[in-house]
Amino acid sequence: MLADNKEFVAAVEKFKKLRARFDQRQVLKHEFELLIRFEEETYDLWGLYQQAVVGNINVPKLDYFDPVEKSWMWGWIKGNMKWHAWNRCKGMTKQEAALAYIEGVRSLEERLPNLIEDWKDDQDPRIPDRNRYVPEEEREEVARITREAKAARRERDALKRAEEEAMGMWDE
Incomplete structure:
Protein backbone atom coordinates (compact mmCIF):
# COMPACT_ATOMS: atom_id res chain seq x y z
CA MET A 1 0.00 0.00 0.00
CA LEU A 2 1.69 3.13 -1.18
CA ALA A 3 0.12 6.56 -0.84
CA ASP A 4 -3.22 5.19 0.37
CA ASN A 5 -1.89 3.71 3.62
CA LYS A 6 -3.36 6.48 5.80
CA GLU A 7 -6.65 6.31 3.94
CA PHE A 8 -6.72 2.52 4.30
CA VAL A 9 -6.04 2.72 8.05
CA ALA A 10 -8.78 5.38 8.35
CA ALA A 11 -11.19 3.07 6.50
CA VAL A 12 -10.29 0.19 8.84
CA GLU A 13 -10.96 2.41 11.86
CA LYS A 14 -14.27 3.57 10.35
CA PHE A 15 -15.30 -0.06 9.77
CA LYS A 16 -14.41 -0.95 13.37
CA LYS A 17 -16.57 1.94 14.57
CA LEU A 18 -19.49 0.86 12.35
CA ARG A 19 -19.22 -2.74 13.58
CA ALA A 20 -18.82 -1.74 17.24
CA ARG A 21 -22.44 -0.53 17.37
CA PHE A 22 -23.65 -4.04 16.55
CA ASP A 23 -21.01 -5.85 18.58
CA GLN A 24 -21.71 -3.91 21.78
CA ARG A 25 -25.49 -4.22 21.51
CA GLN A 26 -25.70 -7.91 20.54
CA VAL A 27 -26.81 -8.93 24.05
CA LEU A 28 -29.90 -6.70 23.89
CA LYS A 29 -33.24 -8.06 22.74
CA HIS A 30 -33.52 -8.27 18.92
CA GLU A 31 -30.02 -6.83 18.44
CA PHE A 32 -28.07 -10.07 17.88
CA GLU A 33 -29.95 -10.62 14.63
CA LEU A 34 -28.75 -7.21 13.44
CA LEU A 35 -25.15 -8.23 14.16
CA ILE A 36 -25.62 -11.40 12.09
CA ARG A 37 -27.10 -9.41 9.19
CA PHE A 38 -24.24 -6.88 9.43
CA GLU A 39 -21.67 -9.67 9.28
CA GLU A 40 -23.41 -11.25 6.29
CA GLU A 41 -23.33 -7.87 4.55
CA THR A 42 -19.61 -7.37 5.23
CA TYR A 43 -17.99 -10.72 4.40
CA ASP A 44 -16.74 -9.29 1.10
CA LEU A 45 -15.13 -6.37 2.96
CA TRP A 46 -13.39 -8.90 5.19
CA GLY A 47 -12.03 -10.65 2.10
CA LEU A 48 -10.78 -7.34 0.65
CA TYR A 49 -9.10 -6.50 3.96
CA GLN A 50 -7.32 -9.86 4.05
CA GLN A 51 -6.23 -9.45 0.43
CA ALA A 52 -4.92 -5.93 1.12
CA VAL A 53 -2.98 -6.99 4.22
CA VAL A 54 -1.91 -10.60 3.52
CA GLY A 55 -2.24 -10.98 -0.24
CA ASN A 56 -3.57 -14.07 -2.00
CA ILE A 57 -5.33 -16.59 0.20
CA ASN A 58 -2.91 -18.95 1.92
CA VAL A 59 -5.28 -21.04 4.05
CA PRO A 60 -6.70 -24.39 2.90
CA LYS A 61 -10.49 -24.35 2.69
CA LEU A 62 -11.09 -27.31 4.97
CA ASP A 63 -8.96 -25.88 7.77
CA TYR A 64 -10.48 -22.42 7.95
CA PHE A 65 -12.58 -21.71 11.03
CA ASP A 66 -13.47 -18.36 12.55
CA PRO A 67 -11.17 -18.31 15.61
CA VAL A 68 -13.41 -15.94 17.58
CA GLU A 69 -16.55 -18.08 17.34
CA LYS A 70 -17.15 -20.45 20.28
CA SER A 71 -19.56 -22.80 18.51
CA TRP A 72 -17.93 -25.33 16.21
CA MET A 73 -20.82 -25.16 13.75
CA TRP A 74 -20.90 -21.36 13.58
CA GLY A 75 -17.11 -21.27 13.52
CA TRP A 76 -17.15 -23.44 10.41
CA ILE A 77 -20.02 -21.54 8.74
CA LYS A 78 -18.50 -18.12 9.36
CA GLY A 79 -15.04 -19.40 8.53
CA ASN A 80 -16.33 -20.90 5.30
CA MET A 81 -18.03 -17.64 4.32
CA LYS A 82 -14.88 -15.67 5.11
CA TRP A 83 -12.71 -18.14 3.20
CA HIS A 84 -14.91 -17.77 0.10
CA ALA A 85 -14.93 -13.96 0.43
CA TRP A 86 -11.13 -13.91 0.55
CA ASN A 87 -10.84 -16.48 -2.25
CA ARG A 88 -12.97 -14.26 -4.53
CA CYS A 89 -10.23 -11.60 -4.19
CA LYS A 90 -7.48 -13.92 -5.42
CA GLY A 91 -5.38 -12.23 -8.08
CA MET A 92 -6.01 -8.66 -6.92
CA THR A 93 -2.95 -6.69 -5.93
CA LYS A 94 -2.74 -5.43 -2.37
CA GLN A 95 -3.17 -1.88 -3.70
CA GLU A 96 -6.31 -2.78 -5.68
CA ALA A 97 -7.78 -4.58 -2.67
CA ALA A 98 -7.01 -1.63 -0.38
CA LEU A 99 -8.72 0.80 -2.76
CA ALA A 100 -11.73 -1.52 -3.12
CA TYR A 101 -11.89 -1.86 0.70
CA ILE A 102 -11.84 1.93 1.16
CA GLU A 103 -14.64 2.32 -1.38
CA GLY A 104 -16.58 -0.57 0.19
CA VAL A 105 -16.46 1.02 3.64
CA ARG A 106 -17.63 4.35 2.19
CA SER A 107 -20.49 2.60 0.45
CA LEU A 108 -21.42 0.65 3.59
CA GLU A 109 -21.45 3.84 5.66
CA GLU A 110 -23.86 5.46 3.20
CA ARG A 111 -26.14 2.41 2.94
CA LEU A 112 -26.12 1.37 6.60
CA PRO A 113 -29.09 3.47 7.85
CA ASN A 114 -31.33 2.02 5.11
CA LEU A 115 -29.97 -1.49 5.67
CA ILE A 116 -30.75 -1.27 9.39
CA GLU A 117 -34.28 -0.13 8.61
CA ASP A 118 -34.74 -3.04 6.19
CA TRP A 119 -33.32 -5.53 8.71
CA LYS A 120 -35.63 -4.22 11.44
CA ASP A 121 -38.57 -4.42 9.02
CA ASP A 122 -37.67 -8.05 8.33
CA GLN A 123 -37.68 -8.78 12.08
Whole structure:
Protein backbone atom coordinates (compact mmCIF):
# COMPACT_ATOMS: atom_id res chain seq x y z
CA MET A 1 0.00 0.00 0.00
CA LEU A 2 1.69 3.13 -1.18
CA ALA A 3 0.12 6.56 -0.84
CA ASP A 4 -3.22 5.19 0.37
CA ASN A 5 -1.89 3.71 3.62
CA LYS A 6 -3.36 6.48 5.80
CA GLU A 7 -6.65 6.31 3.94
CA PHE A 8 -6.72 2.52 4.30
CA VAL A 9 -6.04 2.72 8.05
CA ALA A 10 -8.78 5.38 8.35
CA ALA A 11 -11.19 3.07 6.50
CA VAL A 12 -10.29 0.19 8.84
CA GLU A 13 -10.96 2.41 11.86
CA LYS A 14 -14.27 3.57 10.35
CA PHE A 15 -15.30 -0.06 9.77
CA LYS A 16 -14.41 -0.95 13.37
CA LYS A 17 -16.57 1.94 14.57
CA LEU A 18 -19.49 0.86 12.35
CA ARG A 19 -19.22 -2.74 13.58
CA ALA A 20 -18.82 -1.74 17.24
CA ARG A 21 -22.44 -0.53 17.37
CA PHE A 22 -23.65 -4.04 16.55
CA ASP A 23 -21.01 -5.85 18.58
CA GLN A 24 -21.71 -3.91 21.78
CA ARG A 25 -25.49 -4.22 21.51
CA GLN A 26 -25.70 -7.91 20.54
CA VAL A 27 -26.81 -8.93 24.05
CA LEU A 28 -29.90 -6.70 23.89
CA LYS A 29 -33.24 -8.06 22.74
CA HIS A 30 -33.52 -8.27 18.92
CA GLU A 31 -30.02 -6.83 18.44
CA PHE A 32 -28.07 -10.07 17.88
CA GLU A 33 -29.95 -10.62 14.63
CA LEU A 34 -28.75 -7.21 13.44
CA LEU A 35 -25.15 -8.23 14.16
CA ILE A 36 -25.62 -11.40 12.09
CA ARG A 37 -27.10 -9.41 9.19
CA PHE A 38 -24.24 -6.88 9.43
CA GLU A 39 -21.67 -9.67 9.28
CA GLU A 40 -23.41 -11.25 6.29
CA GLU A 41 -23.33 -7.87 4.55
CA THR A 42 -19.61 -7.37 5.23
CA TYR A 43 -17.99 -10.72 4.40
CA ASP A 44 -16.74 -9.29 1.10
CA LEU A 45 -15.13 -6.37 2.96
CA TRP A 46 -13.39 -8.90 5.19
CA GLY A 47 -12.03 -10.65 2.10
CA LEU A 48 -10.78 -7.34 0.65
CA TYR A 49 -9.10 -6.50 3.96
CA GLN A 50 -7.32 -9.86 4.05
CA GLN A 51 -6.23 -9.45 0.43
CA ALA A 52 -4.92 -5.93 1.12
CA VAL A 53 -2.98 -6.99 4.22
CA VAL A 54 -1.91 -10.60 3.52
CA GLY A 55 -2.24 -10.98 -0.24
CA ASN A 56 -3.57 -14.07 -2.00
CA ILE A 57 -5.33 -16.59 0.20
CA ASN A 58 -2.91 -18.95 1.92
CA VAL A 59 -5.28 -21.04 4.05
CA PRO A 60 -6.70 -24.39 2.90
CA LYS A 61 -10.49 -24.35 2.69
CA LEU A 62 -11.09 -27.31 4.97
CA ASP A 63 -8.96 -25.88 7.77
CA TYR A 64 -10.48 -22.42 7.95
CA PHE A 65 -12.58 -21.71 11.03
CA ASP A 66 -13.47 -18.36 12.55
CA PRO A 67 -11.17 -18.31 15.61
CA VAL A 68 -13.41 -15.94 17.58
CA GLU A 69 -16.55 -18.08 17.34
CA LYS A 70 -17.15 -20.45 20.28
CA SER A 71 -19.56 -22.80 18.51
CA TRP A 72 -17.93 -25.33 16.21
CA MET A 73 -20.82 -25.16 13.75
CA TRP A 74 -20.90 -21.36 13.58
CA GLY A 75 -17.11 -21.27 13.52
CA TRP A 76 -17.15 -23.44 10.41
CA ILE A 77 -20.02 -21.54 8.74
CA LYS A 78 -18.50 -18.12 9.36
CA GLY A 79 -15.04 -19.40 8.53
CA ASN A 80 -16.33 -20.90 5.30
CA MET A 81 -18.03 -17.64 4.32
CA LYS A 82 -14.88 -15.67 5.11
CA TRP A 83 -12.71 -18.14 3.20
CA HIS A 84 -14.91 -17.77 0.10
CA ALA A 85 -14.93 -13.96 0.43
CA TRP A 86 -11.13 -13.91 0.55
CA ASN A 87 -10.84 -16.48 -2.25
CA ARG A 88 -12.97 -14.26 -4.53
CA CYS A 89 -10.23 -11.60 -4.19
CA LYS A 90 -7.48 -13.92 -5.42
CA GLY A 91 -5.38 -12.23 -8.08
CA MET A 92 -6.01 -8.66 -6.92
CA THR A 93 -2.95 -6.69 -5.93
CA LYS A 94 -2.74 -5.43 -2.37
CA GLN A 95 -3.17 -1.88 -3.70
CA GLU A 96 -6.31 -2.78 -5.68
CA ALA A 97 -7.78 -4.58 -2.67
CA ALA A 98 -7.01 -1.63 -0.38
CA LEU A 99 -8.72 0.80 -2.76
CA ALA A 100 -11.73 -1.52 -3.12
CA TYR A 101 -11.89 -1.86 0.70
CA ILE A 102 -11.84 1.93 1.16
CA GLU A 103 -14.64 2.32 -1.38
CA GLY A 104 -16.58 -0.57 0.19
CA VAL A 105 -16.46 1.02 3.64
CA ARG A 106 -17.63 4.35 2.19
CA SER A 107 -20.49 2.60 0.45
CA LEU A 108 -21.42 0.65 3.59
CA GLU A 109 -21.45 3.84 5.66
CA GLU A 110 -23.86 5.46 3.20
CA ARG A 111 -26.14 2.41 2.94
CA LEU A 112 -26.12 1.37 6.60
CA PRO A 113 -29.09 3.47 7.85
CA ASN A 114 -31.33 2.02 5.11
CA LEU A 115 -29.97 -1.49 5.67
CA ILE A 116 -30.75 -1.27 9.39
CA GLU A 117 -34.28 -0.13 8.61
CA ASP A 118 -34.74 -3.04 6.19
CA TRP A 119 -33.32 -5.53 8.71
CA LYS A 120 -35.63 -4.22 11.44
CA ASP A 121 -38.57 -4.42 9.02
CA ASP A 122 -37.67 -8.05 8.33
CA GLN A 123 -37.68 -8.78 12.08
CA ASP A 124 -40.99 -7.06 12.80
CA PRO A 125 -43.92 -9.49 12.48
CA ARG A 126 -46.34 -6.57 12.02
CA ILE A 127 -44.68 -5.55 8.75
CA PRO A 128 -45.63 -7.70 5.75
CA ASP A 129 -42.78 -9.44 3.93
CA ARG A 130 -41.71 -7.13 1.11
CA ASN A 131 -40.68 -10.10 -1.07
CA ARG A 132 -44.03 -11.88 -1.06
CA TYR A 133 -46.52 -11.75 -3.90
CA VAL A 134 -49.41 -9.36 -3.33
CA PRO A 135 -52.41 -9.43 -5.70
CA GLU A 136 -53.09 -6.14 -7.45
CA GLU A 137 -56.37 -5.55 -5.59
CA GLU A 138 -54.64 -5.91 -2.19
CA ARG A 139 -51.53 -3.77 -2.84
CA GLU A 140 -52.98 -0.52 -1.58
CA GLU A 141 -54.15 -2.12 1.68
CA VAL A 142 -50.80 -3.88 2.21
CA ALA A 143 -48.96 -0.59 1.54
CA ARG A 144 -51.14 1.18 4.15
CA ILE A 145 -50.55 -1.57 6.73
CA THR A 146 -46.82 -1.44 6.02
CA ARG A 147 -46.66 2.37 6.41
CA GLU A 148 -48.56 2.24 9.71
CA ALA A 149 -46.44 -0.62 11.07
CA LYS A 150 -43.19 1.13 10.11
CA ALA A 151 -44.34 4.36 11.73
CA ALA A 152 -45.25 2.50 14.93
CA ARG A 153 -41.88 0.70 14.95
CA ARG A 154 -39.97 3.94 14.42
CA GLU A 155 -41.90 5.47 17.31
CA ARG A 156 -41.03 2.49 19.54
CA ASP A 157 -37.40 2.69 18.42
CA ALA A 158 -37.26 6.41 19.28
CA LEU A 159 -38.66 5.76 22.77
CA LYS A 160 -36.22 2.88 23.27
CA ARG A 161 -33.30 5.04 22.14
CA ALA A 162 -34.33 7.85 24.51
CA GLU A 163 -34.42 5.39 27.41
CA GLU A 164 -31.03 3.97 26.43
CA GLU A 165 -29.51 7.44 26.10
CA ALA A 166 -30.80 8.30 29.58
CA MET A 167 -29.00 5.19 30.88
CA GLY A 168 -25.79 6.17 29.04
CA MET A 169 -25.87 3.33 26.52
CA TRP A 170 -25.15 5.53 23.47
CA ASP A 171 -21.79 7.21 23.00
CA GLU A 172 -22.09 8.54 19.46
